[in-house]
Amino acid sequence: MDCLIDPKKLNGEVKVPPSKSIAHRAVICAALSDGISRISNIDYSDDILATMEAMKSFGAKMTKNEDVLEVVGIYATGQLDRKRNIDEVLIDCNESGSTLRFVVPISTLFPGEHRFIGRGKLGQRPLHTYYNIFDEQGIQYSYKEGELDLRVEGKLKSGLYEVTGNVSSQFISGLLFTLPLLDGDSKIVITTEMESKGYIDLTLSALKDFGIHIINHNYQEFFIKGNQKYKARDYRVEADFSQAAFFLVANALNNEVVLHDLNLDSLQGDKEVIHILERMGMKFYQENGGLTGKPEKELTATVIDGSQCPDIIPVLSLAAALSKGTTKVINAGRLRIKESDRLHAIATELNKIGAKIIEKEDGLIIEGVPSLYGGSAVWSHNDHRIAMTLAIASTVCKTSILIEDHECVSKSYPNFWRDFKVLGGRFFERDNGK
């Protein structure tokens, strides 16, 4: 599907959707627990549905009620002792890197072979961190090059894990979910600088909430006692700063959106969007019980470090494209291994409508321009964060833009286009025959 968007300012109030990252963690912890948990304020995005299905395939039971998900944990269902009479368990991760990297180590807790499949670029996103561990521990696995078709059979052993911290934090989160359930104690040693620390904080916090304790020595060593038990509980998912970033940047571009439900004390690393926009000239304040803001002066260029907050870089690049001076996006090489090559996608698509962005190997050089002219077809690259960035760009274009494959927002924010319309966005959808 495509959508044609007329330039129109957004104005109004939005309830920021629940955090996808926190929801993945709550579903996993609840599913690994010994009782019934109720997870409230959850959105059934494609990625969360993939994690729910994966955890169900190990024996957790889930019932969707309105926006509350009831989860009966695997250790409460007796499923663990059940002898499975199927040869392999099929786990469809769709396009979700989090689902794949969290669930692969968890699968080794359960008997039999697990086969992981997915779509889009997921089969090209790195997994060698796990292959190295499987080689060391004699765990059986096989995979196809370029597409996701991974088979794993075997049990992880407690002990020492040496893992790099600059490919994806999701490997470390996956191990942190799994190792507390092994018989002995384990230690994870991070052999490089740790990137995306905020996501490790979210994992440790969810684990603590569900009764699992891990000692974190400055993101370089994690000590994990074995034989721990996940405790079922009721849990509310807080609002998502990665999604809020789209509307906060919209405000930097003179839209007027009030964002509700944000926890300003959140551990989410993408909360950094507020500080980066403040540095660029934004002033934020409370209105009608929500957060809003406007530029105090003309937006100015800055240096944006992507190492701890990769997901907000696409939309911050849009703000930078319309700021005075030259912005450098640095330490952002990992954006190339997400749903699309995001450095390439952002430079290509924003340049089509008048931005001046040069792609570097691990960043962007963005020379600010006074306005974007629009008047062109742009492509989401089937990447939700690129589609939403282009939607916000439309609000400051001189003429309409056509976004190709705009429906990919369902990966993380299924109601994005509904909210965009409620805020006054004007768009027309059209079937592109794909």
Ligand SMILES: O=C(O)C1=C[C@@H](OP(=O)(O)O)[C@@H](O)[C@H](O)C1
């Ligand atoms: O743990 C998580 O929930 C995530 C970690 C980040 O990935 P990396 O650690 O690979 O950067 C982020 O980009 C992704 O959208 C969600």
Ligand SMILES: C=C(OP(=O)(O)O)C(=O)O
């Ligand atoms: C990269 C993302 O998610 P994941 O890694 O879970 O696919 C994202 O949501 O931007």
